Amino acid sequence: xxxxxxxxxxxxxxxxxxxxxxxxxxxxxxxxxxxxxxxxxxxxxxxxxxxxxxxxxxxxxxxxxxxxxxxxxxxxxxxxxxxxxxxxxxxxxxxxxxxxxxxxxxxxxxxxxxxxxxxxxxxxxxxxxxxxxxxxxxxxxxxxxxxxxxxxxxxxxxxxxxxxxxxxxxxxxxxxxxxxxxxxxxxxxxxxxxxxxxxxxxxxxxxxxxxxxxxxxxxxxxxxxxxxxxxxxxxxxxxxxxxxxxxxxxxxxxxxxxxxxxxxxxxxxxxxxxxxxxxxxxxxxxxxxxxxxxxxxxxxxxxxxxxxxxxxxxxxxxxxxxxxxxxxxxxxxxxxxxxxxxxxxxxxxxxxxxxxxxxxxxxxxxxxxxxxxxxxxxxxxxxxxxxxxxxxxxxxxxxxxxxxxxxxxxxxxxxxxxxx
Numbered sequence: 001x002x003x004x005x006x007x008x009x010x011x012x013x014x015x016x017x018x019x020x021x022x023x024x025x026x027x028x029x030x031x032x033x034x035x036x037x038x039x040x041x042x043x044x045x046x047x048x049x050x051x052x053x054x055x056x057x058x059x060x061x062x063x064x065x066x067x068x069x070x071x072x073x074x075x076x077x078x079x080x081x082x083x084x085x086x087x088x089x090x091x092x093x094x095x096x097x098x099x100x101x102x103x104x105x106x107x108x109x110x111x112x113x114x115x116x117x118x119x120x121x122x123x124x125x126x127x128x129x130x131x132x133x134x135x136x137x138x139x140x141x142x143x144x145x146x147x148x149x150x151x152x153x154x155x156x157x158x159x160x161x162x163x164x165x166x167x168x169x170x171x172x173x174x175x176x177x178x179x180x181x182x183x184x185x186x187x188x189x190x191x192x193x194x195x196x197x198x199x200x201x202x203x204x205x206x207x208x209x210x211x212x213x214x215x216x217x218x219x220x221x222x223x224x225x226x227x228x229x230x231x232x233x234x235x236x237x238x239x240x241x242x243x244x245x246x247x248x249x250x251x252x253x254x255x256x257x258x259x260x261x262x263x264x265x266x267x268x269x270x271x272x273x274x275x276x277x278x279x280x281x282x283x284x285x286x287x288x289x290x291x292x293x294x295x296x297x298x299x300x301x302x303x304x305x306x307x308x309x310x311x312x313x314x315x316x317x318x319x320x321x322x323x324x325x326x327x328x329x330x331x332x333x334x335x336x337x338x339x340x341x342x343x344x345x346x347x348x349x350x351x352x353x354x355x356x357x358x359x360x361x362x363x364x365x366x367x368x369x370x371x372x373x374x375x376x377x378x379x380x381x382x383x384x385x386x387x388x389x390x391x392x393x394x395x396x397x398x399x400x401x402x403x404x405x406x407x408x409x410x411x412x413x414x415x416x417x418x419x420x
Contacts, residue, residue, distance in 0.1 A: 035059060035071045036081070039161050041129065049136045050129035050154055052172045053162035058082035061091050061118040068117055069103060072096055080151050082160045083121050090160050092121035093151055126153040129161040137169055144170055181242065185214045188245050191252045192219055192410075197386070198230075202294045202418045205232065206385040209410040210393065216408035217244025217285075218354050219251050225260040228295045234352040234412050235287035236306065244408075247283060250274070264289050264302050268329065268337040275330035284330035288352050290414070291339060297416055299350065300339035304329050308358070310373075312349040315381060317374035349385070350414040351377070356407030360396055363403045368396060385413045 039056040059068060061083050072078055083091040094117060102120060103109050112119065127136055143150040144166045154162040188211070198205040207220045217237025224230050233255065237247040251271065258267045268289070275285060286306040290299045301309065301320065305328030309320040322340040329335060344350070353373075360368045376395045380388045389411065396409065 035063060035067055036075065036078070039082075039159075041161055047133045048129065049127050049131045049133045049164065050161060051133060052168040053129075053154055053164050054168045055080050055082075055163040056161075058084055058160050059094075059117060061085050061121065062116050064113075065099070065103075065115055065117055065120065066113045068094070069099065069113075072099070080163050080165070082153060082163060083117060084160050088160075089158055090126060090153060090155055091118070092123045093153060093163060094120060095122065095151060098122070122151075124151055124153055126155050129154045129156045133172070137173065140166065140169065181214065184242055184245055188215050188248070191249060195386075195389075196220075196222070198222055200230075200294055202297070202416065203230075203292070204385050204415040204417065205230075205413065206389050207410075207412045208389050208393070209408070210405070211245075211408050212356065212405040213241050215242055215245040216240050217248050218356070218408035218410035219248040220352075220410050220412050221252070221255050222412060228293060229260075230292040230294065231255075231260050231264075232290040232292060232352070232412055232414060233287060234306070234308075234354065234410055235285050236354045236408070236410070238284050240408065243283075247275075247279075247285065251285070260291075264291055264300075264339060265337050268302060268304060268335060272329045272335040273333075276333055279330065281331060284328045286328045289337075290350070290352070292414065297344040298341050299344060299414075300341050302337045302339050304335075304337060306352075308353045308355060310351040310353075310370075312351065312377050312381060313345065313347075315378050317351075317370070317377055319370070344416040346416065346418055348416045349377070349381070349388075350416075352412045354408060354410045356405070356409040357392075357396065357411065360400055360406045360409070361403055362400050368399055372399065385415050389413060 036057050036059060039058060041050055041053070041056070044051050055078065057078055058081055078096060080093055080095045082093055085091055099120065102112060137144075140150070140152070148166070150166045151163055152165070153160070154164060192209045194208060194210065196207040205222050207222060209218050209220060211218065217239060219235045219237070220233065222230060222232040235248065235251050237244040254267070254271055254274070258270070260267065271285075275283060285304070287304045288306045288309055289302040291302075292299045301322055303309065303322050303324070303326045305326045307321070307326060311318050311320055320342065324338065324340060327335060358368055358370055358373060372395065373392070376392050377388060380391045383391075392411070393409070400406075
């Protein structure tokens with residue numbers, strides 16, 4: 001432990017005390033003021049590594065370890081500092097904890113107290129202050145993966161500009177990821193809303209989506225594209241998280257700007273070409289697109305490897321199968337889609353869901369399944385689509401209990417309320 005001399009405080013005639021310091025103590029404040037130098041970086045622009053510097057302090061290499069230790073005792077916020085020589089050339093760093101651990105060893109104080117800090121300098125990698133932060137992050141990934149504290153120097157030319165650590169890098173990247181994820185959530189919510197409703201003279205439509213990780217790969221859309229003609233679609237991108245949400249955003253843009261008066265098959269072909277070329281078979285999409293004629297009640301079904309299409313008719317839930325080969329989007333270079341017509345009857349309800357509904361497990365590993373799906377829809381059939389949707393989501397939540405949401409959950413319901 002470092003010991004300090006006590007001051008002498010004799011009484012004066014006025015009853016006040018005057019503090020008299022010894023010569024070496026009188027020099028101490030000056031030493032403490034001048035010992036630590038501080039770099040002054042220029043204005044930081046963009047995502048440069050200097051942005052995350054946590055220390056700008058440095059000392060000269062001829063300073064004694066005694067003087068440095070006393071200075072650091074009075075500056076507890078300094079955890080690491082650079083060391084340069086009198087020609088301003090960078091020598092390395094000194095880490096506060098390592099210094100005091102060394103002095104705390106047996107005979108450590110006797111061995112090092114009056115030596116210069118040059119004896120305990122640690123050599124570490126040095127990066128240009130204006131290097132791109134993300135390129136440096138890749139270079140030091142081995143250090144961050146070990147989850148141990150490592151310091152790095154920053155410089156401009158030969159001039160010391162600061163110090164950053166693996167902790168600084170991880171904090172910054174974590175904060176950036178959190179900010180980007182929140183932005184992605186807000187953007188996706190504006191594209192894939194938690195609830196959407198569209199009512200017409202002969203029909204009602206309700207759509208809903210709840211992402212497992214805040215962002216995900218489910219997408220739904222419905223809209224009128226011509227008099228009495230409507231498009232309803234549900235897509236499920238392989239994978240979860242931000243990468244999947246990127247694809248769902250792409251789908252959204254393509255759906256919004258495609259002219260469905262030219263048919264659904266050209267859209268499927270265009271989307272498939274884009275996904276296969278861009279992602280080189282690493283991503284695929286299942287989906288269903290319905291072309292709904294509100295006057296005739298005919299829906300034309302285009303199923304791209306999805307198959308989660310149901311009809312609730314006369315209080316019984318049936319699965320609709322098109323009897324055609326259904327291939328997901330993005331797994332082969334050429335994909336054509338031929339629609340299959342299906343006639344709706346009064347009070348029919350068409351339901352399209354993603355696999356996150358039926359495959360949601362509870363804490364015992366049991367899946368929700370289509371039997372529970374049928375029961376909840378049958379019990380709430382006459383309460384309206386919104387109530388059916390809400391009861392289904394609530395029942396799913398109750399079923400999974402403490403088990404996290406397994407996958408994104410998306411659904412679109414179409415109720416045909418009259419014939420012609």
